Amino acid sequence: MPAQRDQLEVDVLIVGGGPAGLAAAIKLRQLAKERGKDDLAVMLIDKGGDIGSHGISGAVVDPKGLDELIPDWRETAPVEAPVGKDELWYLSSGGAKYAVPAFAMPPMMKNAGKFVSSLQKLTKWLGGIAEENGADVFAAFPGQELLWDGDRVIGVRVGDKGVDHAGNPKANYEPGPDLLAKVVILSEGVRGTLAKQAIGKLGLDEGRDPQVYAVGIKELWQCAPGKVDPGSVIHTMGHPLPNETFGGGFIYGMQNDVLDIGLVTGLDYMDPTTDPHDNFQKYKQHPAIAKMIEGGKLLRYGAKAIPEGGFFAMPRPYADGLLLTGDSGGFLNGMRLKGIHLAIKSGIMAAETAFDAIVADKADAEELSKFQTAFENSWAYDEMRMARNFHQGFKGGLFAGMMNAGMAVYTGGRGFGVIDHLHGEAGYAQMKKLSERAPRASESRANIDNVMTFDKLTDVFNSGTMHDEDQVPHLHVADTSICADRCTVEYGNPCQYFCPAKVYEPLFNKTGENGSTKVDGRLQINFSNCVHCKTCDIMDPYQIITWVPPQGGEGPVYTGM
Ligand code: SF4
Numbered sequence: 001m002p003a004q005r006d007q008l009e010v011d012v013l014i015v016g017g018g019p020a021g022l023a024a025a026i027k028l029r030q031l032a033k034e035r036g037k038d039d040l041a042v043m044l045i046d047k048g049g050d051i052g053s054h055g056i057s058g059a060v061v062d063p064k065g066l067d068e069l070i071p072d073w074r075e076t077a078p079v080e081a082p083v084g085k086d087e088l089w090y091l092s093s094g095g096a097k098y099a100v101p102a103f104a105m106p107p108m109m110k111n112a113g114k115f116v117s118s119l120q121k122l123t124k125w126l127g128g129i130a131e132e133n134g135a136d137v138f139a140a141f142p143g144q145e146l147l148w149d150g151d152r153v154i155g156v157r158v159g160d161k162g163v164d165h166a167g168n169p170k171a172n173y174e175p176g177p178d179l180l181a182k183v184v185i186l187s188e189g190v191r192g193t194l195a196k197q198a199i200g201k202l203g204l205d206e207g208r209d210p211q212v213y214a215v216g217i218k219e220l221w222q223c224a225p226g227k228v229d230p231g232s233v234i235h236t237m238g239h240p241l242p243n244e245t246f247g248g249g250f251i252y253g254m255q256n257d258v259l260d261i262g263l264v265t266g267l268d269y270m271d272p273t274t275d276p277h278d279n280f281q282k283y284k285q286h287p288a289i290a291k292m293i294e295g296g297k298l299l300r301y302g303a304k305a306i307p308e309g310g311f312f313a314m315p316r317p318y319a320d321g322l323l324l325t326g327d328s329g330g331f332l333n334g335m336r337l338k339g340i341h342l343a344i345k346s347g348i349m350a351a352e353t354a355f356d357a358i359v360a361d362k363a364d365a366e367e368l369s370k371f372q373t374a375f376e377n378s379w380a381y382d383e384m385r386m387a388r389n390f391h392q393g394f395k396g397g398l399f400a401g402m403m404n405a406g407m408a409v410y411t412g413g414r415g416f417g418v419i420d421h422l423h424g425e426a427g428y429a430q431m432k433k434l435s436e437r438a439p440r441a442s443e444s445r446a447n448i449d450n451v452m453t454f455d456k457l458t459d460v461f462n463s464g465t466m467h468d469e470d471q472v473p474h475l476h477v478a479d480t481s482i483c484a485d486r487c488t489v490e491y492g493n494p495c496q497y498f499c500p501a502k503v504y505e506p507l508f509n510k511t512g513e514n515g516s517t518k519v520d521g522r523l524q525i526n527f528s529n530c531v532h533c534k535t536c537d538i539m540d541p542y543q544i545i546t547w548v549p550p551q552g553g554e555g556p557v558y559t560g561m
Pocket of ligand 1: 475533
């Protein structure tokens with residue numbers, strides 16, 4: 001392909017227009033103005049059609065990060081409401097609801113002083129501030145591959161536009177530019193494509209626990225007037241997740257009678273037929289939830305993976321020319337169900353480190369390791385340390401996990417048994433083969449009524465997702481013969497269940513004679529449905545699926561999410 005690529009050089013290149021990346025861009029430009037270096041060139045690129053269009057989160061925002069970045073944020077930030085009602089429920093599979101009394105509410109679940117927000121609106125607002133401060137912000141620019149000089153990151157290649165399904169240039173072909181920078185800050189969100197490349201090549205996760213993930217499925221509902229209390233926060237445990245599966249639900253009250261409702265399923269479940277989208281449909285059918293959305297209308301749907309591994313699963317966040325922030329660096333507190341404030345703080349610290357490195361004209365790993373030192377001296381470190389054993393404590397089920405989290409509060413983060421470090425294991429490796437235990441999830445799927453519960457394709461429509469179908473698919477399955485020859489028999493092709501957008505359709509036939517199984521057919525990949533949640537890259541039991549960004553400006557449109 002004739003690739004006459006433009007080349008652009010900046011001081012700092014930030015990949016990802018989420019809270020971490022935007023905080024980094026804003027802080028860098030603030031420092032440039034304060035310290036007489038107004039010529040500092042800061043560029044931020046994002047794969048979404050607009051800044052914020054791929055932004056999805058619960059979200060109840062701890063204002064700590066915003067307070068540091070934009071002290072007067074309360075005057076203009078588009079938050080929905082300060083948290084008012086704050087409850088924790090246990091939902092039984094029989095339909096009962098048990099509210100935890102206020103005096104027994106775990107301290108990490110209390111949300112007084114926080115704000116119910118839409119991450120899409122918040123990041124769109126932050127994008128405007130980054131631009132006002134002089135950063136160049138480009139949406140529809142997907143970071144496709146890191147550019148290297150040996151082991152030093154020197155820039156990012158942006159994905160091409162206008163390439164057909166066979167890899168040939170179309171009439172609208174536009175090669176993506178090579179963006180060169182003294183420091184590249186990766187803030188791509190969870191399981192970032194470039195972060196994965198860097199972590200793999202440089203071994204940034206050596207000596208760390210494997211990252212563990214969950215996937216959140218969320219909908220916005222327009223409810224009857226007066227039915228939604230803006231700022232109300234309810235978290236739930238129990239139904240529909242079996243005791244062995246990590247996760248829980250959330251229901252947040254937004255303005256204009258909009259309810260934000262979602263369910264998180266841990267991506268370290270054992271049953272290969274577990275379907276997080278189906279779990280969410282069952283969640284809405286619980287009487288306590290159903291009565292809240294009865295008579296309402298589905299507005300928006302989305303899904304996103306969440307890095308849950310915590311402190312011990314954070315990769316080394318620096319290398320020559322490189323910093324990792326936000327979800328890309330594992331800055332998320334699973335115990336408090338919060339990451340936005342940590343993402344912002346990581347962006348601030350990365351900006352301070354990168355600024356000093358550029359002034360010193362020395363952006364090597366030694367200089368950039370000051371990011372790690374800044375983290376270790378910050379409140380973010382104390383918070384991550386306190387939550388360090390949270391997710392791992394749920395290996396023995398919900399009750400054990402809650403006991404472990406409770407113990408952590410009184411033991412400075414040590415878990416049950418006062419253990420300093422509960423070692424985590426990769427989530428996909430927890431999945432059992434069909435021969436090891438009978439799958440249960442597939443036996444009782446939610447009934448779809450198209451009123452309260454919806455199938456995956458209807459939900460994809462409500463995510464606003466769009467991809468040009470005539471492009472090279474952005475989901476790379478390294479060896480599809482494994483899907484046919486092994487996965488069909490061993491796990492029953494779990495991709496058809498864990499993908500919340502019906503991207504993977506195994507069209508295999510199994511026939512058997514004399515105890516042997518013969519499989520023919522193919523795996524159909526409906527890549528244009530993809531809502532960019534990254535679950536397949538994470539949960540595939542053979543680790544042969546690689547998610548890369550499609551051409552720029554495509555994917556979901558998460559308005560209000
Ligand atoms: Fe998520 Fe992968 Fe499905 Fe896309 S294809 S929606 S990234 S699981």
